[in-house]
Amino acid sequence: MTHEHHHPPATTWAVAAGATLHCLTGCAIGEVLGMVIGTAAGLHNAATVALSVALAFVFGYGLTMRSVLRAGVDVRTALKVALAADTVSIAIMELLDNAFVLAVPGAMDAGLTSVLFWASLAGSLVVAFVLTTPVNRWMISRGRGHAVVHQYH
Template identity: 55%
Template sequence: MNTPATDHADPHANHAPSSHAGHDMSNMAASATLHCLTGCSIGEILGLILATVFGWGNVTSTAVAIALAFVFGYALSSLPLLRSGIGVGQALRLVLAADTVSILTMEVVDNLVMWLVPGAMDAGLLDALFWGSMAVSLVIAYFAAYPVNQALLRRGKGHAITHHASGGGPMDNRPLAYGISAFMLGGFVASLGTLL
């Protein structure tokens, strides 16, 4: 007896998109945004630390922090691609296409907030204003970049490119994000200690 062709069809082919699709998109957008935020945070903090050590002015320190944010953002996105066997050149092309808009959004918002907070750009590493402003600016940058990443993912762009290229492996930056948060909290606490 012949069975109908539909018996062998994909069981999900006739199903309408479920609410899980939107939930997965939200999770992926949050993960992509955290991914970019992690790289941006490392670059921003390192750039401002270097600026303090070398006595650079605000414009130079901002330029270096932005450059380092892109470097670290691209580097973090390249790692899963390189681990999956993709060559360095192809990995770089993929992350440039995937991350540039997200990192750019974060950097514009993050630095704008830092410049708008009175005294934040002139605050030193032992100043609570520096650490507090940095934390606030990064949180605002996250919420600014999240809808950008969500829109890119809906169009199959942004982190969808690297996610598919790496075989769909997870982008778990939580340990690194926790480390950065602890570092910033430590800097804030140390700066409070100087006030006592």
């Protein structure tokens, strides 16, 4: 399957927001799962954050690979596309959302039944989305980031 005739998507805020939302979906699944597992297991904050970051990358790459594999490419190519498309976006989101949760006093120790725990986690994802969207717009305008996935849609 060749894709050399496809053009990169227009670099609009809507395209950037869509790419960021796609990336945020995988990040949010991993982030929330990591925070829940780490908190429920009583892990140290550093271990909980590390687990959240690792799972965010796994789920972020996994969602991208799933959509690219549907285009009929092999797993190796899908992984390369996912790495190129999502690494910077996920890394920025994880830096931002974990910094946000860590900055909210008591959030990491609040427990799963606490409004503070869930509100800080939700707020962290909003901050990550808002601040990562301009980065994704910039990358897409240069044929990088989510732009590399466009040919497989």
